[in-house]
Amino acid sequence: MKRIIILWMLGVIPACAQNPKIVRGPYLQNFTSTSGVIRWRTDVPTDSRVYYGKELPKNAKSVYDARLTTEHELKLTGLSPNQIYFYSISTPQVVANQYVKTLPKSGSNQAIRVWALGDFGTGSKNQLMVRDAVKNFVKDKPIDAWIWLGDNAYGSGKDIEYQKNVFEVYQEDFFPNTKLWPNPGNHDYKDNPDAKKLAYYQNFTMPMNGEAGGLKSGTEAYYSFNMGNVHFVSVNSEETSADGTSIIDSTGQQAQWLKRDLAANKLPWTIVYFHEPPYSKGSHDTDTDEEMTKVRQQIVPIFDRYHVDLVLAGHSHSYERTWPIRGHVGQNDSFDPNKHVLAKEIKPNHYVVDKSSQGTIYIVAGSGGQLGKSQPSFPLKSSAFSTVALGGSLILDIKDRKLVGQWIGSDGKVHDEFSIQK
Ligand SMILES: [Fe+2]
Known part of the structure; x- marks a missing residue:
């Protein structure tokens, strides 16, 4: 008996001694x-x-x-x-x-609903309010894909932070029934200097072999998938690839994959998401931040070339939506609507894409838990709608050739709505 007690204390026979x-x-x-x-x-x-x-x-x-x-x-x-x-x-x-x-067959025109949530795992009151606002908003039309924009678990992406600030917060209302497609932020990468050992990679299973559509990436760090007639690409702004490059190098491993993936896409809609945005005047300034400046200079031309419809990011704790833009790789002051806006607006915030195509709409939705200040020059000159007044997150509805975006504030109200008709 004494031997059994000692083994139990050493943890040798825990499964037998307890109900899991x-x-x-x-x-x-x-x-x-x-x-x-x-x-x-x-x-x-x-x-x-x-x-x-x-x-x-x-x-x-x-x-x-x-x-x-x-x-x-x-x-x-x-x-x-x-x-x-x-x-x-x-x-x-x-x-x-x-x-x-299960997902519809790739290419299907049926309606899909996407929830994009950024910078959320703080344990803050704002996080709970944003969650509850979305829970109420989607009660009659559930979410088909839940995409994360990074900085999922504060402050260092540790497993205990994922447990307390992510799993326990969304378990009851979302996790058992909501298909998750995550993306990491800089805080998630603070967990361990060896990226392979990050709690982010221990906790989540991403498609690395093209099994969900899109081109095989060979890594869980970045991947793509198809849902209905939308091609999603989860780019990684934090990862250093095996060749020593990151996303800020347009000739690097990840950027080369991104180009091949976008070139291979045959679906009418393309949504790319990652953590560090090319355009923001929220809590981060993309004019002074070196990394984000390089994202704009090196990666935005790829989005331009392949006519990406939406680029979603977090990092700044704000909501910032640009006009449909193309060719804007300089600083904020260089933005010229006559030169950089490429859109046919049939009524405010509602766009129709004709044969001349349309620019890319860039959205920062990084106030899903965090709240932040803005730069003195907020909002961006390219901004169609921006706010740091309260937290919130983005709901996208895509059906056939129409996309509708709604930003749901922590107060449960729709503060921004835009649409694209193709
Ligand atoms: Fe961040």
């Missing part, structure tokens, strides 16, 4: 039209099982992994596109009757 409890998740990763990954964490190592089907418990299938682990990750395969699946995880604590909807 789920302490994180379930959360949804890398979902395509035919497969997807369900992840969760338990307090002690145990095996992993998910039951799933179109009508649980009737005709339930299951996937099982006998390895004892606290980090559970099971892949469902052979799914039908655009189909709601109910699922239960069992470890043996049961989380029953969650659901996930």
